[in-house]
Amino acid sequence: MKYKANIQIMPLAALLDPQGKAVTHGLQQMGYTTIDQVRVGKNITLVVEADSEEKATALVEESCKKLLANLIMETYSFSLSLI
Amino acid sequence: MKYKANIQIMPLAALLDPQGKAVTHGLQQMGYTTIDQVRVGKNITLVVEADSEEKATALVEESCKKLLANLIMETYSFSLSLI
Numbered sequence: 001m002k003y004k005a006n007i008q009i010m011p012l013a014a015l016l017d018p019q020g021k022a023v024t025h026g027l028q029q030m031g032y033t034t035i036d037q038v039r040v041g042k043n044i045t046l047v048v049e050a051d052s053e054e055k056a057t058a059l060v061e062e063s064c065k066k067l068l069a070n071l072i073m074e075t076y077s078f079s080l081s082l083i
Numbered sequence: 084m085k086y087k088a089n090i091q092i093m094p095l096a097a098l099l100d101p102q103g104k105a106v107t108h109g110l111q112q113m114g115y116t117t118i119d120q121v122r123v124g125k126n127i128t129l130v131v132e133a134d135s136e137e138k139a140t141a142l143v144e145e146s147c148k149k150l151l152a153n154l155i156m157e158t159y160s161f162s163l164s165l166i
Contacts (some may be wrong), residue, residue, distance in 0.1 A: 008126045023127070027146055034132040035146060040124040043091045043126035044106070056160075063110055063118060 010041035
């Protein structure tokens, strides 16, 4: 069975996020003064083939830990859907 | 009222995504041969203050169109939640 994973990888809340700060500043300069606390991370989608949703979850979890996210600086979360 | 927006910005399906290709290749080299079609985009969270959910939606929509997403190469989608 094939599952589509939708993964969000964000900088840890405790860390500065210079890209987010720059975007916040840019939006405010453009007149969007009611927008604040912008944080910029990655959104990754992928297709995984596995026998069960549990196995697919385990594979995506492993990929996040080993390659996609840097756990020292980032957190990840994901959802799976059957395709 | 304050709303948290969760915005996903992804490269258009019709476009090549070199970063996604590199990640697909990386994962397959690491032995995750059942993972394919990786695409890498941005995930942006922000806080917007507005009188109503409609106004907050309009503000986020405008920010996406004017600054956050490049509509020639990317699509965006977002969800709002009251905080």
